[in-house]
Amino acid sequence: MSMPAVEPMNAVVLLSGGLDSATVLAMARQQGYACYCLSLDYGQRHRAELDAAARVAAALGARAHRVVKLDLAAFGGSALTDTSIAVPVDGIEPGIPVTYVPARNTILLSLALAWAEVLAARHIFFGANAVDYSGYPDCRGEFVSAFQHMANLATKAAVEGASLTVHAPIIELSKAEIIQRGTTLGVDYGLTVSCYQADAAGRACGACDSCRLRRAGFEAAGVTDPTHYR
């Protein structure tokens, strides 16, 4: 395949439109990376997050933002894509929640890997968080390491010796720490949408797990919550 040599400061940033990945983008920008932001339209209920991702990419000076459409709902199995499963609004329960989307992060990272190869980028930024999402297997550091190892065997660039790094800079941070870090970097969290069932205007329900984690994070961080609740 005809491709440019390694572009050392190109990075693919997975951008959901939520608070975590917006912070990761700000961190990558501060480190000087030329950021190519990738969002997945996977049939999620909370489509407003894709609009939020576009706003965040523009506000933080991304080089490009691309939305790839993939109908994960074809497989079913998650409250985020299967409308027959209700989004829980009664508080966070232990274990893996019904809002877990099967293999979502593996798929997201695979798509990032594909774009990284085309861009000759050797960096992927990924907003996984093992603290708030302790029930999600694909938010753990050992998963990220295993993906990186696999990715370094998967691509032409890897065959030619240019190693790829998967950065997960907020994986060990609490929500409050993430918000404090992003606030320092000038992230406007009013642009982001975290709610699992935001309305078309991006206004949050305030009751789902994601809203609860977000609101508690702003409180713990001592930062005014700019979320648009309905």
Added chain:
Amino acid sequence: MSMPAVEPMNAVVLLSGGLDSATVLAMARQQGYACYCLSLDYGQRHRAELDAAARVAAALGARAHRVVKLDLAAFGGSALTDTSIAVPVDGIEPGIPVTYVPARNTILLSLALAWAEVLAARHIFFGANAVDYSGYPDCRGEFVSAFQHMANLATKAAVEGASLTVHAPIIELSKAEIIQRGTTLGVDYGLTVSCYQADAAGRACGACDSCRLRRAGFEAAGVTDPTHYR
């Protein structure tokens, strides 16, 4: 996520519509697996292969066949999805060919992993071949092993101890050996399409790398070539 217990004989089979994956499906069926076949509509030029996949799934008694649409052409970079890059027809050259699609097998396996999780399947069958496609990094055994390791850290089932196996039963076989194996199992290769630029009726060009490998395989196997050439 609410899911059934492990279904030990459920398997997701990646089915391209070509010769290799048809053989893999026949092998999985012979071993008694209930096969859920997955094809990817990734914007490839040779759309006829998706029709072929449906025919092959039906002929070999698959439990289901699903086509997931994903626009890999959005990333560009391959002659199979980027119409500005010509498909080579002058013979096989050393190195990684322009028909290589960035991270395609990683993406395919990730989608198979997602469906496997929903089906409570612990087996994925994958028609990678390291012999004919020696220039493709993601067709090597060490890549398959690394993907399996990552997958076993990625999913809810893995967290709960049910390990997943990625089977690549033809990875070390020559094209002739694959054809002999499939012929023994009753695969009708006239249903399959391998050509990188097949016409809408599935007729092959006879000149691209894939056609050359296929034709040479039938000759070496001593099996009559049932390919529909135009």
